[in-house]
Amino acid sequence: MKALLKIVVFSLAVICGFAGYTTFGLPLIVPEAPPQEEKLGGDITMDQFIAVGEKIYNGKGTCPLCHNPVGGRAPLLEPVASVSMERIKDPRYNGKATTIEEYIYESMVEPSAMVVVGFGKKGTNDTVSPMPDVSRGAIGLSEVEINAVIAYLQNIAGVDVTVPLPTGDSAPAEEEEPAEVKLAESPKEAFAKFDCVSCHMGPEIEEGGDIGPDLTVLATVAGKRKKGMSAKQFITESILDPNAFVGPEMEGDMMPDDYAEQMTVAELNMIVDALAGGK
Template sequence: MNNFLKVAAFSLAVIGLYTFYSVWVIPPINPEAPPKEAVVEEPATVDELVELGESVYNGKGACSLCHTAAAGRAPLLERAAVIAGQRIKEPGYKGNATHAEGYLYESLVNPSAYVVPGFGASGSADKVSPMPDVRGSSIGLNETEIRAIIAYLQSISGVEVTIAPAPTEETKAKE
């Protein structure tokens, strides 16, 4: 038993030394924290809204993962805001938006309202979109970010940005 205690004490001392060295002797460096969503200030101007939209599009929203020519899994959005006006008149459209802006909003929160031919979920015959609701847990955009995305899409499509920086009564009523 005496031997066992000695050996145990020795082993504990060795472990203790290594721990001491790693914890107290080498400098404490805390690795970078995982990128947190920045607390976005409410955009005050249309330009800021578009800017926010771009960063969400490429960052948090992860839109650019699929909506690129390289990935090829989702339609390209360079003219999305232009096409939107025509989409609502197409026969395959199941949503209830009445104008382009509303259509874009709907595409984000209810993607299956209109599925671009060839981009449906596999086995659904283009009836169901593989895209998630952007408000869902996997992406989790808030209303400001959704409006920012719409503003961004409008800006890259070259149409006038119709989204107001802060939600107006009109947009609120629509929602």
Template structure:
């Protein structure tokens, strides 16, 4: 009997050791958290605009599409004779102020697709904090218009949106927590730069056969830490891919996306 018990204990300990070894082999990659932006109650329009310009050109990655005149409307320069975005945002939707229109365009980009362009913009309220969103809105208003964003528009952390403006979407992860890879890809705006199964752009590497170049571990690391490796020929685009997907996706979404891409051989 003692011999049998010892065998059982040995099997249990061996199994635990094996699982521990496997767990330790899984890479623990942590994504970069977006830079914190704190705007006080006495923030001035000038401070908002300056902060928004940094977000627009930095973590927001807006110039990747806007300003080229091909993939998304020009925002800082003239667009089809209507002037920069600050001069035309208040005229885009009847009954909506400039800042209402801009907020909803960032929160629900699919609702306001300008004629001649594809719906490739991601939901920016899932990628940026409320402070960053409203700073960007102030910056965009300053491009040919009047800045009327104030501290009262910026909700407290975790709070709702400003009066008269729809609050940002909530949910357990991007796209309401959906684990459908195609829904995640659309919500994250991947096709704004990448091509996949005949859809999207060719600014960044084509993902149609990404599984033949990278295994699941490599894809996972690239999503969580975009600068961990740069595809040959795309060195000039280093730093463009958002580093916030680790905070935007829940674990199930990340794994669903990784396995979906890895299967694209």
């Protein structure tokens, strides 16, 4: 509990610290730390199901990481259920949905069926969505969880909630689901999971690559890289927005720039702490 509190407090500190650095679209939202399966059994009312959907939306689903008013990385979702039918009629639409429920479902598992103008992946002319399939990978929502989120989105837009309530049968499905992506539990695991080891040597990295700079000495220099930025702030920025500062004699554009979409806040903090010299 104490550790969790520390993570939350530190995240807030990092986020407040960054509020001044608005040059990049950092998600200014702390998703609830480690995703946990929502308990979904039978005997649940629609109001409860909607409340579960809201929790999944803000927690395990990490939707506000992109869908938030600050970053401008993704459209706001409050009105999505009200605009769904228009989206389906759009000439650019190439999915199969015929109802609001189907449109939201499809948007979550097959985001490129309709890419909202201005929000496509760079260079694809709005044909490819940067949004991950939320039924897979790190987010990995089950069908029931997806339905709960749809119920929540229909409810906040004020349209009829049409998704079915989970039955006793749909609940055990959670256990069958393979844990596709495991949360890293130590800096060492995190460096391996996010493949930092392919390019960097560093603390807790035994065999690292040399495409990027050796991160072993970073703790002593990071605080001096950018005026007004603490070591932790600089390291956080280097990971989330690698091209914001490219070190002397270093080539930019090499390091992946989508770690913000892959990591949980807890994993990011663990990495930053390790690189800043522990603690």
